[in-house]
Amino acid sequence: MPKSGDALEKFYIATAIPYVNAPPHIGHALEFVQADVIARYRRLLGEEVYLATGADENSLKNALAAEKLGISTEELCLRNSEAFKVLVDSMGISYSAFIRTSIKGDHWKTAQDLWSLCNKNGDIYKKKYKGLYCVGCELFYTENELVDGLCPEHKTKPELVEEENYFFRLSKYQNMLEQLLTSFKIKVTPHFRGNEALGFIKAGLEDFSVSRSVKRAHGWGIPVPGDESQIMYVWFDALAYYLTAAFFSVDEKRFRSLWPVDLHVIGKGITRFHALYWPAMLLSAGLETPKEILVHGYITVEGQKISKSLGNVIDPAALLKKYTSDEIRYYLIRDIPSFDDGDFSEKSLIDRVNKELLGDLGNLVNRVLTLAEKSGLKEFRGNSELESGIDIGSVQERFSNLELHEALERIMEFVRKCNAYVNSKEPWKLQGQELESVLYNLLESIRIAAILLFPFIPTTSLKISKMLDFEIKGISDCRFRDSFTGKITRQGYLFRKIE
Ligand SMILES: [Zn+2]
Numbered sequence: 480m481p482k483s484g485d486a487l488e489k490f491y492i493a494t495a496i497p498y499v500n501a502p503p504h505i506g507h508a509l510e511f512v513q514a515d516v517i518a519r520y521r522r523l524l525g526e527e528v529y530l531a532t533g534a535d536e537n538s539l540k541n542a543l544a545a546e547k548l549g550i551s552t553e554e555l556c557l558r559n560s561e562a563f564k565v566l567v568d569s570m571g572i573s574y575s576a577f578i579r580t581s582i583k584g585d586h587w588k589t590a591q592d593l594w595s596l597c598n599k600n601g602d603i604y605k606k607k608y609k610g611l612y613c614v615g616c617e618l619f620y621t622e623n624e625l626v627d628g629l630c631p632e633h634k635t636k637p638e639l640v641e642e643e644n645y646f647f648r649l650s651k652y653q654n655m656l657e658q659l660l661t662s663f664k665i666k667v668t669p670h671f672r673g674n675e676a677l678g679f680i681k682a683g684l685e686d687f688s689v690s691r692s693v694k695r696a697h698g699w700g701i702p703v704p705g706d707e708s709q710i711m712y713v714w715f716d717a718l719a720y721y722l723t724a725a726f727f728s729v730d731e732k733r734f735r736s737l738w739p740v741d742l743h744v745i746g747k748g749i750t751r752f753h754a755l756y757w758p759a760m761l762l763s764a765g766l767e768t769p770k771e772i773l774v775h776g777y778i779t780v781e782g783q784k785i786s787k788s789l790g791n792v793i794d795p796a797a798l799l800k801k802y803t804s805d806e807i808r809y810y811l812i813r814d815i816p817s818f819d820d821g822d823f824s825e826k827s828l829i830d831r832v833n834k835e836l837l838g839d840l841g842n843l844v845n846r847v848l849t850l851a852e853k854s855g856l857k858e859f860r861g862n863s864e865l866e867s868g869i870d871i872g873s874v875q876e877r878f879s880n881l882e883l884h885e886a887l888e889r890i891m892e893f894v895r896k897c898n899a900y901v902n903s904k905e906p907w908k909l910q911g912q913e914l915e916s917v918l919y920n921l922l923e924s925i926r927i928a929a930i931l932l933f934p935f936i937p938t939t940s941l942k943i944s945k946m947l948d949f950e951i952k953g954i955s956d957c958r959f960r961d962s963f964t965g966k967i968t969r970q971g972y973l974f975r976k977i978e
Contacts, residue, residue, distance in 0.1 A: 487527040491737045492518050493721050495745045495753075496535040496578065499559035500544040503566045504785060505793040505823055506746065506778045509815055512808045513775060513883060514744040515572045519934035520878050522573075523954045529737055531724035532567060533578030534560040535717045539614055542697040552699050556581050566795055571804045571937055576724040580701075580716060589728040590711060590719040591704045594689075596764035598704075602648040608688060611637040616748075617713050619688060632748055645690040645703060647715070652759035653684045659758060665768055667754055668881050669818040672747065672774040676754035687756065689715045718757045722766075739767035747774050773881050776820035793823055802977070805936035806832045809887075812935055817883045829977045836936075837974040839894050840928075843901070844943060847921040848969045850906050854914060857966075861916025863959040865900055865924045869893040871957050874931060883935075890931045897924045922947065922963040930957055939973055946970055 494514045497507050511532065518530040536556040545555035560579050567574060580586050597603050610619040615633035619640075630637055657680050659665045660673055667673030689712040690703050696710035703709040722728075725737040739761075745753050750772070758768040777784075780791040798807055810828040813835070815821030851859070869889070877886035906917045926949055933940040933951050944951050948965035 487525065489737060490518075490521045490526045490528045490741050491531070491725065491739070492521070492528065492742045492744065493531040493724065493740055495743070495749060496533040496580065496717055496720055497563065498538045498540055499534045499536055499556055499563060500538065500540040501787075502559055502562040503795055505780075505795055505798075505811075506785065507563070508566065508570060508795040508807065509778060509811050510744055510746065510775060511567055511570055511572045512811050513773070513817065515570070515574075516808075516812060516883050516934040517742065517744070517773075517878075517881065518573055519937060523930070523933065523951075525953055525955075528573075529576075529725075530572070530574045531576045531578065531721065532572070532574050533576070533720055533724070534563050534580065535713070535720075536560065536579055536581035537700040537711075537716050538617055538713045539691075539696060539699070540617070542699040543614065546697070552697075553581070562796070569799050569804060570795070570808065573937075578720050578724050580720055580723075581699075585726075585729055586716075586720060586723040587701050589723040590701050590716045592728050593719045593722060593760065593764055594711065594715065595704050597647065597760060600763050600765070602651065602763040603645050603689065604648070605643060605645055607641075607643050608646075609639070609641040610688070612640045613637040640691075640695070642692050642695065644688040644692075645706075645709060646686045647689045647756075647760065648763075649684045649686050649756065649759050652762055653680060655762055656680055656684070656755055656758060659768060660754065664770075665754065665758055666771040667750070668771060668773050672750050672772075672818075673754070676750055679751055679755060684755065688712060714752055714756065715760070718752065718760060721757075721769075740769040741771065743769055743772045745772060745774055747776055750774050773817070775817060776815075778815060779820060779822045781824050782822055802828065802832070803938070805939045806836065806974070809836060809936050812883050812887050813891075815884070817881055817885075832974065832977050835891060836939075837976055839891060839898060840932075840939075841972060841974040843894055843898050843921075844925055844946070844973055845969075846901055847918070847925060848946060848967060850914075851918050851922060851967050852969060854918060856915060856918070857964065859915055859919035859922055859963040860961065861912075861919035863920060863923070864916075865897060865920040866959045868896040868900075868924065869927065869931075871927075871931075871954070875954065887932075887935055890928060890935075893924070894928055897921060897928070919963050922965075922967075923959050926963070927957045927959075930954070942970065942973060 492514055494510050518528045521528045541556055542552045545552040578586055612619050613630040620637055660677055690709040693708055693710055700710035701716050703711055721740055726733040743753050753772050761768050780793055783791060785792055810831050813831055814827055874886050874889050904917045906914055926947055929940045929943040930951050946968055
């Protein structure tokens, strides 16, 4: 925690911005929740957290999807971006900025300013080019990167493109990037993803195309400064969103207070853009590179890859009609390991809610509050017997390693220990000092568990804090106090059984 009088430590965290050629799926929800859990945790540490998210609208994919639907690209972007905005709002994502990249204004100026800085540094040049392009990835592939002639990500045949484009001198930054990654000045978590990025560097970095003709772009996107015949490559524009959200072109003082990005939260498919292209662009523009990149895996559904043709796309909006945002948030972090692929199954979601949220947490709070109310006491004192049941340092260590599922597991282990304590002490048989001491232990434990659970299930934690009459302020409150005082009021149940 900062000492009084010190400026708050800042923490700038950002999700990637999803393409909005289709409505959100469960994988997007996972990324938003991971970023939000980290953001809320850092706030509990007393940091000034800035969480950015948004929608990547200048993709060629959006123009093509709109043409298919017979609507304007603007309309498609508005419609789908709105669905993303509704999702982040209803999942309780505590974002500071939601950037839509097709809105002319700050973002266009920022992307063009970034371009001009790279250009001024001699890193943008024009050349005739022929290459194999996957629209799905918005990426040129070399022959040997393809699998049986198909895009490894989309299993589709890339399009042969031949035109004059602007290129970014990525090759110039090869050694600098290698140095940044090996010295962990840019830390990629998990480590093996960093090694993947280093593998790309060792294979040799080639300059990449950063524009396309207006015709190939279907007239959609941000024009190249000084050349109206070319549209900026969507990745150049999308990556610039991290600067836009930080007020790069509009408020220098605020920008200086936010930059650099402390943590990017991204999916494994876009590691090379964030660990290589993006830092190189920043180096070229004379800006600081990000400190850390968290790379999460993909979600499979009942063991199968999510795909439209399999009809197994999980719509988070539909889930939100059946389950609370806390239930979904809890399930996503608990069941999907932070660094790897994970499987979504509605049955597991229901099991987790019934067994852990309702059975462990809800049950504990319900039992203890009933006993505490019945006791008629206003202040509870005793020997802190349960304090050793949780190692706050170890929970914090998992958080700083970004092992969110591990942090959550340790907190829930504590909740189970508290239930076991109730069972062994049988407080309903106790009276006087003995009863008071057991309740003191349980009330203090619930208070601490609620603070630690706040990043994961904020609505539930706030409910508990109201019932027990305390405020959720910071991790430093996670120790046993001399007594528990607070007006205890039960307000219904925290969870209901899902059939
Ligand atoms: Zn692809």
